[in-house]
Amino acid sequence: MRFHNPDALSLDGVSPHTLLPLPPGRLAVRNTTGPDRFAIGWGRGSVSFPFTVHATDSAARTGVLHTPRGDIRTPAFMPVGTAGTVKALTAEQVAQTGADIILGNTYHLMLRPGGERLARLGGLHRFMGWEKPILTDSGGYQVMSLAQLRKLDADGVTFRSHVDGSMHRLTPERATELQADMIGADIVMQLDECPALPAPRDTVQKAMELSLAWAERCKRAFGQRQAQNLFAIVQGGTDAELRRHSAEALVREGFDGYAIGGLAVGEGHDAMLATLDVTVPHLPSDRPRYLMGVGKPLDIVESVARGIDMFDCVLPTRSGRHGQAWSDAGPINISNARFAEDVSPLDEALDCPASSLYSKAYLHHLFKAGEILGQVLLSWHNLAYYQGLMTRLRAAIGAGRLQDFHDRFAEGVRASGPAAT
Amino acid sequence: MRFHNPDALSLDGVSPHTLLPLPPGRLAVRNTTGPDRFAIGWGRGSVSFPFTVHATDSAARTGVLHTPRGDIRTPAFMPVGTAGTVKALTAEQVAQTGADIILGNTYHLMLRPGGERLARLGGLHRFMGWEKPILTDSGGYQVMSLAQLRKLDADGVTFRSHVDGSMHRLTPERATELQADMIGADIVMQLDECPALPAPRDTVQKAMELSLAWAERCKRAFGQRQAQNLFAIVQGGTDAELRRHSAEALVREGFDGYAIGGLAVGEGHDAMLATLDVTVPHLPSDRPRYLMGVGKPLDIVESVARGIDMFDCVLPTRSGRHGQAWSDAGPINISNARFAEDVSPLDEALDCPASSLYSKAYLHHLFKAGEILGQVLLSWHNLAYYQGLMTRLRAAIGAGRLQDFHDRFAEGVRASGPAAT
Numbered sequence: 143m144r145f146h147n148p149d150a151l152s153l154d155g156v157s158p159h160t161l162l163p164l165p166p167g168r169l170a171v172r173n174t175t176g177p178d179r180f181a182i183g184w185g186r187g188s189v190s191f192p193f194t195v196h197a198t199d200s201a202a203r204t205g206v207l208h209t210p211r212g213d214i215r216t217p218a219f220m221p222v223g224t225a226g227t228v229k230a231l232t233a234e235q236v237a238q239t240g241a242d243i244i245l246g247n248t249y250h251l252m253l254r255p256g257g258e259r260l261a262r263l264g265g266l267h268r269f270m271g272w273e274k275p276i277l278t279d280s281g282g283y284q285v286m287s288l289a290q291l292r293k294l295d296a297d298g299v300t301f302r303s304h305v306d307g308s309m310h311r312l313t314p315e316r317a318t319e320l321q322a323d324m325i326g327a328d329i330v331m332q333l334d335e336c337p338a339l340p341a342p343r344d345t346v347q348k349a350m351e352l353s354l355a356w357a358e359r360c361k362r363a364f365g366q367r368q369a370q371n372l373f374a375i376v377q378g379g380t381d382a383e384l385r386r387h388s389a390e391a392l393v394r395e396g397f398d399g400y401a402i403g404g405l406a407v408g409e410g411h412d413a414m415l416a417t418l419d420v421t422v423p424h425l426p427s428d429r430p431r432y433l434m435g436v437g438k439p440l441d442i443v444e445s446v447a448r449g450i451d452m453f454d455c456v457l458p459t460r461s462g463r464h465g466q467a468w469s470d471a472g473p474i475n476i477s478n479a480r481f482a483e484d485v486s487p488l489d490e491a492l493d494c495p496a497s498s499l500y501s502k503a504y505l506h507h508l509f510k511a512g513e514i515l516g517q518v519l520l521s522w523h524n525l526a527y528y529q530g531l532m533t534r535l536r537a538a539i540g541a542g543r544l545q546d547f548h549d550r551f552a553e554g555v556r557a558s559g560p561a562a563t
Numbered sequence: 564m565r566f567h568n569p570d571a572l573s574l575d576g577v578s579p580h581t582l583l584p585l586p587p588g589r590l591a592v593r594n595t596t597g598p599d600r601f602a603i604g605w606g607r608g609s610v611s612f613p614f615t616v617h618a619t620d621s622a623a624r625t626g627v628l629h630t631p632r633g634d635i636r637t638p639a640f641m642p643v644g645t646a647g648t649v650k651a652l653t654a655e656q657v658a659q660t661g662a663d664i665i666l667g668n669t670y671h672l673m674l675r676p677g678g679e680r681l682a683r684l685g686g687l688h689r690f691m692g693w694e695k696p697i698l699t700d701s702g703g704y705q706v707m708s709l710a711q712l713r714k715l716d717a718d719g720v721t722f723r724s725h726v727d728g729s730m731h732r733l734t735p736e737r738a739t740e741l742q743a744d745m746i747g748a749d750i751v752m753q754l755d756e757c758p759a760l761p762a763p764r765d766t767v768q769k770a771m772e773l774s775l776a777w778a779e780r781c782k783r784a785f786g787q788r789q790a791q792n793l794f795a796i797v798q799g800g801t802d803a804e805l806r807r808h809s810a811e812a813l814v815r816e817g818f819d820g821y822a823i824g825g826l827a828v829g830e831g832h833d834a835m836l837a838t839l840d841v842t843v844p845h846l847p848s849d850r851p852r853y854l855m856g857v858g859k860p861l862d863i864v865e866s867v868a869r870g871i872d873m874f875d876c877v878l879p880t881r882s883g884r885h886g887q888a889w890s891d892a893g894p895i896n897i898s899n900a901r902f903a904e905d906v907s908p909l910d911e912a913l914d915c916p917a918s919s920l921y922s923k924a925y926l927h928h929l930f931k932a933g934e935i936l937g938q939v940l941l942s943w944h945n946l947a948y949y950q951g952l953m954t955r956l957r958a959a960i961g962a963g964r965l966q967d968f969h970d971r972f973a974e975g976v977r978a979s980g981p982a983a984t
Contacts, residue, residue: 226928230935234916255903255928262904269925463935482676483683495655504690507647507676514651514884514935 190398191371193430197540201422201449204539207430209328210369211267211275214242216430217446217535219528220277220454225250226270229459230514230521233272239494239522240529243275245454246327248320249284252310253303257324265326277329277373277454279434280317280360283336283403294335296352314359322370331401332360334375339409346379349404350388353377357392371398373432379404380413382420389424400425401432402450411441418448425449439468439531440555443548446535458524463517465509468527470551472558476520481506494526611819612792614851618961622843622870625960628851630749631790632688632696635663637851638867638956640949641698641875646671647691650880651935651942654693660915660943661950664696666875667748669741670705673731674724678745686747698750698794698875700855701738701781704757704824715756717773735780743791752822753781755796760830767800770825771809774798778813792819794853800825801834803841810845821846822853823871832862839869846870860889860952861976864969867956879945884938886930889948891972893979897941902927915947 195205207214221228221236224247228236236244246266251257255269263269266276282299285292289301289310298313317333334353337345357374364372374397378384392400402421405414418433425431432452433445442453458468466473467488474481484502492498496519508516538547614637616626628635642649642657645668649657657665667687672678676690684690687697703720706713710722710731719734738754755774758766778795785793795818799805813821823842826835839854846852853873854866863874879889887894888909895902905923913919917940929937959968 225932225934226925227932227934227936230939232916232936232939250932254932255924259904263906263922263924269922269928271920271925483680485684495653499692501684501690503676503684504647504692507690511646511648511671511675513646513648514938515648515653517935518651518653518939 189368190429193428195427197542199539199542199544200447202447202535202539202544203427203449203451204536205451207451209275209371211273211328212242214275214452215532215536216451217442217532217539218242218452219442219532220245220452221525221528222247222454222456222459223270223272223276224456225254226266228521228525230463230518231459231525233270235518235522236272236525237274239526240533241274241525243277243328244272246276246278246325247284248278248281248317248325249288251278251325252281252312252320253305253308257320261324261326265324267326275328276325277432277452278321278325278327278331280321280331280333280375281312282317282333283435285312286336286338296355298333299335314356315363318360318363318372322364322367322372328370329399330360330364330370330372332357332372332374332397334377334403336377336404336407337379339379339404339407339413341379343379343381343384346377346381346404347384350377350379350384353403354388354391357397358395361395361397373397373399373401373430375401375403375434376421376425377404378421380409380417382417385417385421386424389421393424393426397429399430399432399452401434401452403434405433406435406437406441406455411444414441415444415448418445418450422449439470439528440552442528442531443535443551446539447544447548458528459521462521462524465516465520466524467505467520468524470554472555472561476502476505476516477509478506488523489527489530492523492526492530494523496520496522497526610789611850614849616848618963620960620963620965621868623868623956623960623965624848624870624872625957626872628872630696630792632694632749633663635696635873636953636957637872638863638953638960639663639873640863640953641666641873642946642949643668643875643877643880644691644693644697645877646675647687649942649946651884651939652880652946654691656943657693657946658695660947661954662695662946664698664749665693667697667699667746668705669699669702669738669746670709672699672746673702673733673741674726674729678741682745682747686745688747696749697746698853698873699742699746699748699752701742701752701754701796702733703738703754704856706733707757707759717776719754720756735777736784739781739784739793743785743788743793749791750820751781751785751791751793753778753793753795753818755798755824757798757825757828758800760800760825760828760834762800764800764802764805767798767802767825768805771798771800771805774824775809775812778818779816782816782818794818794820794822794851796822796824796855797842797846798825799842801830801838803838806838806842807845810842814845814847818850820851820853820873822855822873824855826854827856827858827862827876832865835862836865836869839866839871843870860891860949861973863949863952864956864972867960868965868969879949880942883942883945886937886941887945888926888941889945891975893976893982897923897926897937898930899927909944910948910951913944913947913951915944917941917943918947 192208195203197204205216221241221244223244285299285301288304292301300311314333321327321330333356335349337349374392376388378388430451433450436453437455465477467476481502487498489497538544613629616624618625626637642662642665644665706720706722709725713722721732735754742748742751754777756770758770795813797809799809851872854871858876886898902923908919910918959965
């Protein structure tokens with residue numbers, strides 16, 4: 143089994159620079175000696191990361207995605223490290239919260255520091271000092287939401303940088319090269335087109351079909367790799383028939399994992415869940431399922447119950463920078479005067495200094511005084527809260543009591559008011 | 564010897580809240596069993612912290628100031644924690660750089676969160692999660708530099724808050740109460756008047772005389788304390804005669820330590836050093852000497868050579884937030900394009916993640932992208948650089964080679980250009 147030989151990792155399309163940040167001993171994937179029901183792909187040219195499901199509870203499941211850079215416990219929440227940093231936090235602080243993997247944004251990184259420069263610097267892991275796995279989005283979503291003067295055609299998208307006004311182009315091939323060879327992502331996402339919702343069915347269908355064509359091109363560009371995976375993205379808006387068509391076509395093509403994209407873009411909580419209900423059944427049970435850009439804690443709980451394994455969202459860090467601290471009762475605004483003399487910590491049960499060592503009164507003071515440390519500590523706490531939630535979800539699935547966990551969680555959130563739902 | 568009995572610490576004017584953040588075992592001062600040449604004051608009502616000088620080298624000396632909250636190795640640099648936070652850093656990060664003590668600003672803290680509130684919250688140590696010693700300035704300097712509509716009289720100073728426009732008053736008694744009983748500082752500074760230089764001799768003399776009168780009132784207000792010290796501040800501008808008069812009068816009165824104030828306020832490097840030359844000889848050798856608000860690394864080296872034991876300055880953290888990283892060759896501006904692909908760390912010899920784990924290229928990127936983490940890492944590195952400098956100075960004095968260290972350091976700084984001198 144060549145994969146367990148670190149030397150093999152320099153073969154077949156793996157950029158040497160993706161390996162540099164790790165000491166040699168860290169490169170071998172964990173040897174899964176037990177029955178590995180869902181590990182697939184060992185006989186193929188490209189090797190899917192072994193995905194072991196330890197327990198299921200109705201549609202939900204908990205397990206481990208094994209990668210050369212470490213295990214990802216699922217369901218997993220990926221903190222977003224947009225521009226080579228999970229905002230305001232050191233890589234060590236992010237790891238301390240229990241995150242097994244983070245997400246990087248190809249759009250931001252291709253503009254600054256730039257793909258070629260990042261490759262010369264040894265890839266994103268070494269650049270930012272994060273040794274565990276990284277998943278990168280393809281850049282397509284940010285081109286639509288952030289870039290100026292964008293022009294989409296069948297071959298790709300041309301856009302003006304929001305940083306310096308320079309012109310850039312993303313194609314399926316370029317997006318794959320940026321992620322796999324320059325950033326050195328462990329999990330590469332196909333380039334897709336993601337329309338904002340609501341949109342006419344015709345628009346949604348065309349975007350879905352273009353995304354299918356781009357998936358195939360990304361797969362060809364990705365080629366055969368031993369230590370990196372490529373995930374496809376199911377599109378189709380909130381239309382059950384389009385989602386089914388997209389999922390089935392992608393599964394026929396065959397990818398290492400499947401994301402559900404095009405949600406959390408304005409369709410609302412109920413429509414998102416209904417779309418999961420009609421999409422997940424068309425995805426293989428032996429590969430990870432990733433719901434992109436989601437979300438609030440209750441969104442995550444509800445999506446895990448529907449069989450989702452991976453999430454990413456800027457919410458914990460973004461709301462932390464703006465003074466919101468999350469808990470099971472929803473977010474609190476730490477600048478509120480009622481916290482001025484509150485000596486209790488945000489959550490003393492969490493194994494995170496930001497959650498357990500500092501009083502709300504101190505955090506309140508830091509935000510009133512405009513101190514950077516306030517942004518650091520609330521971002522840190524929120525990530526610890528999210529990782530704690532994932533730990534509790536994994537335990538609930540393992541114990542076969544996810545429904546009970548869900549019901550009590552949803553009740554607590556609803557009792558706390560509209561901000562949390 | 565009552566001081567070694569933790570129970571004694573609750574006696575005589577020590578606010579109980581100043582003790583809360585520490586486990587009981589941390590309260591006892593280290594038992595100095597060896598010959599303790601310079602420990603004084605044991606027979607008095609108020610107890611000076613034992614100050615042990617281990618070695619001298621010409622006018623310079625290295626030693627330890629023993630406090631109930633831990634030892635302060637001298638010469639010492641105190642990071643400035645203006646508003647209850649050493650800006651951008653956690654208390655743990657500050658401690659990791661090797662800092663034995665930090666400085667808090669009474670002016671900022673009395674305005675926000677406010678003295679009475681801070682007392683109710685258990686004092687500054689507990690509030691900010693810093694267990695080691697804290698020295699506070701008296702607030703007088705910031706009233707002059709930051710407050711609006713200030714009015715000085717013989718009894719104190721009235722001013723308008725720069726935070727919310729509210730009116731406040733500082734007197735020697737109030738400044739002492741704020742520091743000793745509300746903030747819970749380990750080392751309390753007398754209230755003084757510090758004129759900007761250059762100023763007419765008459766102005767400087769009047770400020771010096773007012774400061775003398777306030778020193779006496781602060782001492783009376785401070786009273787008898789077992790676990791806190793009160794330092795006086797020598798004033799007198801750059802006038803040798805005024806400095807001598809101020810120093811002699813304060814030493815006659817008797818304080819636990821002596822600061823040299825009113826420097827680094829526009830007089831220039833050479834005038835500052837000349838003033839040290841005419842002031843230090845009038846201060847007792849058995850008490851710590853603290854040069855307030857200084858300075859650049861070379862300022863510190865030159866002042867240590869003249870017998871100074873303690874320093875504070877916002878420079879490392881402030882310049883760090885603005886993208887400047889310090890080294891023996893002076894500061895570099897990390898945003899400079901020449902660092903865009905520089906894979907070397909700022910200083911791999913420093914035992915600080917910010918100095919040794921990240922490339923200049925990454926730090927460059929963080930500042931170009933306006934990321935908070937850039938400000939965190941450069942602040943952290945600069946403090947580690949400063950603490951490393953103090954470690955080297957202590958070692959050089961201990962080895963009797965401070966002159967050599969000074970000469971090589973000054974040569975390196977001068978070779979690097981004007982920013983470092």
